[in-house]
Amino acid sequence: MRIVVIGSGVIGASIAYHLARAGAGVALVDRSGPAAMPSASWASAGGLRSQGRHAPEHAITKAAALRWTTLADELEADLEVSLGGHLHIAETAEEAAAVEARLAGDRAAGIAVARLEGAALRAAAPCLTPKAVLGAFSAGDGQAHPGRTAIAFAQAAARHGATCHFGQAARLRLVGDRATGVVLQDGGELDGDRVVLAAGAWSVAMLADLGLDLPLRWRGLQMLLSDVATPLLAPTVTAVGRNLSLKQSPSGQMMVGGRWFARPLGDRPAVEPIDAHVARQWSSAVAVVPAMARLKLAQVWAGVEAQTLDSLPLIGPAGPAGLYLATGFSNHGFQIAPEIGRLAAADMLERPQPVLEAFRVGRAMAGSDRAATFKAESCLL
Ligand SMILES: Cc1cc2nc3c(=O)[nH]c(=O)nc-3n(C[C@H](O)[C@H](O)[C@H](O)COP(=O)(O)OP(=O)(O)OC[C@H]3O[C@@H](n4cnc5c(N)ncnc54)[C@H](O)[C@@H]3O)c2cc1C
Structure with a gap:
């Protein structure tokens, strides 16, 4: 399977690494590069916190805590894990x-x-x-360095055969109602049986352009x-x-x-x-x-x-066939990034992962009547 991942923050880079490690043909695209200003993975505090999380994240955060104990060795990089x-x-x-x-x-x-x-x-x-x-x-x-982690995931993805296309904004290429890859800023195109949208804050406008109205x-x-x-x-x-x-x-x-x-x-x-x-x-x-x-x-x-409205991420198929979302990590995506990458890769390459069901795009969000006003509210309040 050929998969294009849009966004090389810690989430997209982790997904790209796990996909490439499992043998998929992966292209990782970023408008800047892994953890570039002002992305979340650049700005992040790097806290690794498993306590006090939402219930649907419990299994993931526990598995992620174990991954962090050996992640630097796995990625062959100093992630400043403490x-x-x-x-x-x-x-x-x-x-x-x-x-x-x-x-x-x-x-x-x-x-x-x-x-x-x-x-x-x-x-x-x-x-x-x-x-x-x-x-x-x-x-x-504890804590780790978000920028180093995003870069290490991208480099490890490349060691497993992923191609990296940095400094290029991508947009989804649609044929009929199917996502078939991406068009790059320079006019180049990358084919994909699937396209993963892991573009963090930029996902909001990209999804709106596709006509998808999500509480994000x-x-x-x-x-x-x-x-x-x-x-x-x-x-x-x-x-x-x-x-x-x-x-x-x-x-x-x-x-x-x-x-x-x-x-x-x-x-x-x-x-x-x-x-x-x-x-x-x-x-x-x-x-x-x-x-x-x-x-x-x-x-x-x-x-x-x-x-997102319920502060849980959006993970899974959405909109046109072939599109897979991984966005909306709502201020606590860094700790779980290693496991999100593993689970999203298995979700696409093997079978739907039950632990991701709580994060599917069609879920009813708590207080969903508020969805319309949520998007318009000032974040300064
Ligand atoms: C200030 C701050 C502190 C935080 N502290 C913590 C913490 O202590 N612990 C914790 O667990 N989490 C924390 N978080 C949350 C965590 O950092 C994020 O959940 C995580 O970094 C999200 O990663 P991401 O890959 O989804 O998004 P991003 O890191 O924002 O990556 C998105 C990427 O997509 C790229 N992109 C956008 N549009 C396009 C396009 N059209 N084509 C190609 N590429 C594109 C961007 O350039 C960017 O690199 C914090 C977040 C912030 C902002």
């Missing part, structure tokens, strides 16, 4: 109830997560605010990086009561994310950071790790990603 655990904290009694609920849900799903309080919580992260009263700790979680929109998210600190924090950290994801990267810099929206620049995926959000984002990190007050803000960036 598995120092993930800690989700509560700072009040009400928030503690939310952590207890997460612990119960994750344990029922077989996610290895420990309940930490008192001295055990301090030992896991001594720099945490004294206000932290309870934590859910998943020791197998794109948005911008911004990230901060401090100057270099002494070793402060081993686990990655999130907090019940805050828009915050916090980690110390291998360089020693503190990386601050969370759902902080960036300003869209027009209709097509392009964004810039919002200064007022930068200030609040930074304060939120300092509140959780007070020692960060001594650090300086060194870098701010913003990237784009596709978000």
